Amino acid sequence: MNDDLFIDLGNSRIKWMSGTGHIQQAAEYGEAPLGALLDRIWKHQPSPDRIWLASVATAGIEQALQEWTRQVWGITPHSIAVQPEACGVHCGYQDPAQLGVDRWMAIIAAHGISRDGVCVVDCGTATTLDVVDGRGQHLGGYILPGLKMMRRVLLKETAMQPGNEAISDMEWGNSTVGCIDLGIRRSIVSLVEQSVERLQAAGVCDPGVVLTGGACTLIKPYLQLAYEHRDALVLEGMETFVREYTR
Ligand SMILES: Nc1ncnc2c1ncn2[C@@H]1O[C@H](COP(=O)(O)OP(=O)(O)OP(=O)(O)O)[C@@H](O)[C@H]1O
Ligand SMILES: CC(C)(CO)[C@@H](O)C(=O)NCCC(=O)O
Ligand SMILES: [K+]
Numbered sequence: 568m569n570d571d572l573f574i575d576l577g578n579s580r581i582k583w584m585s586g587t588g589h590i591q592q593a594a595e596y597g598e599a600p601l602g603a604l605l606d607r608i609w610k611h612q613p614s615p616d617r618i619w620l621a622s623v624a625t626a627g628i629e630q631a632l633q634e635w636t637r638q639v640w641g642i643t644p645h646s647i648a649v650q651p652e653a654c655g656v657h658c659g660y661q662d663p664a665q666l667g668v669d670r671w672m673a674i675i676a677a678h679g680i681s682r683d684g685v686c687v688v689d690c691g692t693a694t695t696l697d698v699v700d701g702r703g704q705h706l707g708g709y710i711l712p713g714l715k716m717m718r719r720v721l722l723k724e725t726a727m728q729p730g731n732e733a734i735s736d737m738e739w740g741n742s743t744v745g746c747i748d749l750g751i752r753r754s755i756v757s758l759v760e761q762s763v764e765r766l767q768a769a770g771v772c773d774p775g776v777v778l779t780g781g782a783c784t785l786i787k788p789y790l791q792l793a794y795e796h797r798d799a800l801v802l803e804g805m806e807t808f809v810r811e812y813t814r
Contacts, residue, residue, distance in 0.1 A: 569616045569617055570585075570615045570616045570617075571585075571615060571616065571617050571618075571619060571806075571809065572584075572585045572615035572617070572618045572619070573585070573619050573621075573802050573805045573806060573809070574618065574619065574620045574621070574622075574632070574644065575621050575669060575672070575801040575802055575805070576620060576621065576622035576623070576624045576628065576629065576632060577623060577624065577669060577691055577692060578623060578624060578691070578692035578693070579595055579596070579691070579692045580593050580594065580595050580596065580691075580781070581593070581594055581596055581601075581604070581632075582799070582801070582802060583802070584799060584802040584805075584806070585612070585615060591798065591799040591802055592608070593781075594607075594608055596628070600631065601628055601631040601632060601635070602631055602634075602635050605632070605635045605639075609639070610639065614639075614640035614641065614642065615640070615642070617642070617645065618636055618640075618642055618643075618644035618645065619644065619645050619647060619805055619809050620632070620633075620644040620645065620646050620647065621646075621647045621668045621669055621671075621672050621801060621805055622646065622668065623667045623668060623669050629646075632644070647668055647672070647805065647808065647809075648664070648668060649663045649664060649666045649667075649668050649671045650663060651663050653671075653675060653808060653811065653812075654675045654678070654679070654807055654808055654811050655678060655703045656674055656675055656678050656699060656703045656704075656705055657703060657704050657705060658671070658705050659704065659705035659706050659707040659708075660705075660707070667695070669689070669691075669801050670689065670695050670697055670708070671804070672800075672801045672802075672803075672804030672805050672808060673687050673689055673695075673697070673777075673779060673800045673801050673804055674687060674697050674699055674705055674804070675804040675807055675808055676777075676797070676800045676801070676803040676804035676807060677697075677699065677775075677777040677800065677804075678699050678703060679803075679807055680775065680777055680795060680797070681774065681775030681777060681795075682701065683701045683772060683773065683774075683775070684698075684699065684700050684701045684766065684771070684772025684773060684774035684775070685698070685699050685774050685775050685776070685777055686698050686759060686762055686763055686766070686774045686775070686776050686777070687699070687776075687777045687778075687779070687800070688755070688759055688776065688777070688778050688779070688780075688783065688786075689778075689779050689780040689783075689800070689801075690713065690714060690755070690778070690779070690780035690781065690782035690783040690785070690786065691713055691780040691781065691782070692713045692715075692716065693710055693711065693712060693713050693716070694710075694711040694712065694713050694714065694755055694780070694782075695708060695709065695710050695711075696708045696709045696711075696758060696759065696762060698762065698766065698774065699774075700766075700771055700772045700774075701772045706771070709758065711755070711758075713780075713782060714751050714752070714755065714782040714785055714786075715782060717751045717754075718747060718748070718751060721747060727743055727747075728743070729742075729743040729744035729747055730742060730743060730744055731744060732744055732745060734748050734749055737749060752785055752786050752789055753789060755786050756786050756789045756790055759776060759786075759790065759792070760790070760791065760792060763776065763792060775793075775794075775795065776790070776792050776793065776794040776795070777794065777795050777796075777797060777800065778794050778795070778796045778797070779796070779797050779798065779799075779800035779801065783796060
């Protein structure tokens with residue numbers, strides 16, 4: 568059995584799933600060179616047989632990762648690309664090469680979780696929402712600033728001084744921080760709920776909702792719909808994709 572290492576290289580974090588134990592881990596990469604982080608997390612790991620990479624990071628970051636695995640393990644990762652069709656899903660983009668491969672892997676995993684239609688929401692550095700119908704047709708989706716990014720930009724472009732009042736039992740914001748945090752959270756919640764309602768009303772499908780990404784914990788308490796939370800959705804999709812691809 569091959570020892571596969573799956574790597575989801577996002578815009579803020581690197582997430583991976585390794586070995587046959589399928590342990591998922593994450594590390595934030597910042598200003599420090601990626602090589603130093605990889606030394607810390609992987610240097611003492613035995614070399615995997617194969618490495619699969621889904622990257623939406625800059626070419627420089629991706630290159631640093633490739634150089635590290637070549638130097639330390641002597642392996643070049645297989646970079647996964649978006650295809651017009653994979654694992655029973657048809658990509659809805661006119662130009663599939665434009666679609667982020669993290670979204671594509673999340674879409675593939677989510678389609679496997681909810682076959683009758685799915686609305687998949689990834690609350691990462693950016694927030695993305697994608698819809699797949701019951702026939703496996705990806706209808707498309709949305710890209711928004713991530714929840715943290717929304718807050719950061721709002722504070723940067725105004726002179727607001729939010730306090731630190733608790734927002735847990737507020738229905739409507741009644742402090743600066745309450746208005747900001749609830750506004751951001753509820754904007755995403757409303758988008759998800761409204762997307763589901765539109766699909767139902769148009770008779771397209773009655774989609775399941777699948778959430779992933781570090782900031783999805785911020786919207787979960789406000790969602791009135793049933794949902795499934797999968798931390799490792801992108802990695803799960805990679806595993807499904809690679810299983811089909813190498814069959
Ligand atoms: N538990 C958390 N609560 C609130 N915010 C979080 C949490 N974990 C991460 N975040 C923040 O939410 C944003 C996105 O979360 P996360 O770190 O999961 O990104 P990501 O999905 O790994 O993104 P990317 O794939 O782009 O790297 C980041 O700005 C991060 O700082
Ligand atoms: C939208 C992000 C940043 C989410 O990680 C990523 O999927 C990406 O860079 N996508 C490329 C643009 C697109 O999906 O249309
Ligand atoms: K992501």
